[in-house]
Amino acid sequence: MNQPPKAKVFIEGRYRKLVRDLPQTVFFCPDCKGHPRRRKKCERCEGFGKLTRDSVQELIGWVAGKAFGTRKNKFHGAGREDIDVRMLGNGRPFVLEMVSPKIFDVDLAELEAEVNRRNEGRIELEGLHWTEKARVAILKETPHAKEYAAVVEVDGAVDDDKLDALVGKRIDITQHTPKRVAHRRADLDRVRWIEFQSIERLEDERGEDGTRLLIRLLTQHGTYVKEVLSGENGNTEPSLASLLGLPCRCVELDVAAILDAEGEEKVQHTGPPVFGSGL
Numbered sequence: 001m002n003q004p005p006k007a008k009v010f011i012e013g014r015y016r017k018l019v020r021d022l023p024q025t026v027f028f029c030p031d032c033k034g035h036p037r038r039r040k041k042c043e044r045c046e047g048f049g050k051l052t053r054d055s056v057q058e059l060i061g062w063v064a065g066k067a068f069g070t071r072k073n074k075f076h077g078a079g080r081e082d083i084d085v086r087m088l089g090n091g092r093p094f095v096l097e098m099v100s101p102k103i104f105d106v107d108l109a110e111l112e113a114e115v116n117r118r119n120e121g122r123i124e125l126e127g128l129h130w131t132e133k134a135r136v137a138i139l140k141e142t143p144h145a146k147e148y149a150a151v152v153e154v155d156g157a158v159d160d161d162k163l164d165a166l167v168g169k170r171i172d173i174t175q176h177t178p179k180r181v182a183h184r185r186a187d188l189d190r191v192r193w194i195e196f197q198s199i200e201r202l203e204d205e206r207g208e209d210g211t212r213l214l215i216r217l218l219t220q221h222g223t224y225v226k227e228v229l230s231g232e233n234g235n236t237e238p239s240l241a242s243l244l245g246l247p248c249r250c251v252e253l254d255v256a257a258i259l260d261a262e263g264e265e266k267v268q269h270t271g272p273p274v275f276g277s278g279l
């Protein structure tokens, strides 16, 4: 068993994110980029180099780093959710690439249990197993529909008939790149489908002037869901706001499930083979 040490090892699993203040990967300060020297004088992050204390990557990477004897890793998610969005349901597939490890006989079930124990109430891992580099590209390229649960505030009173009419059919929308991501995404129009699965009124009604709704919806791969709800001043059309004829704001959002491309069949998550199988 005299194998030369490998420069990298790859492990794969799914994560759930149970909180609304956690980015997926290290959130470096945009001003100093976390640079060891420049960050000392940085006003934006006050020398910390990062804008959040930790991230899904770090919570997993700190435990994995100790097990593998390396501080260096790269985190590859099958897409990502916004920092304030929880990732629930079957979790999101990811590959963690451990760079220059010194220890190789790591018990992944034990590693998974340790990550879960140390981060109770924040993140949960499932199905951690050995994998290979080729899985990174598959995770990045496999399209997946998503199921969301959103709390939406509507300015104005809404008829039940109008809400009922929206549920259960696929709607094609045209979505112009939202302003909030325009700095890192091509500026263009995309046609995507969405489907409202259920719309409930929430208890804490806002009186005559407003309505609070809990909406479950499916969206095609690459849909910006907050803008599907607000319409972003016509940048997404139609939107919940334009269909109701009232201003709408998404105030809480959860990814409830990551599905296959059509959104009809749940991806297996009980162990390998997992996400992207069948390609």
Ligand SMILES: [Zn+2]
Pocket (backbone or CB within 6 Å): 029, 030, 031, 032, 033, 034, 039, 042, 043, 044, 045, 046, 047, 048, 049, 050
């Ligand atoms: Zn900074």
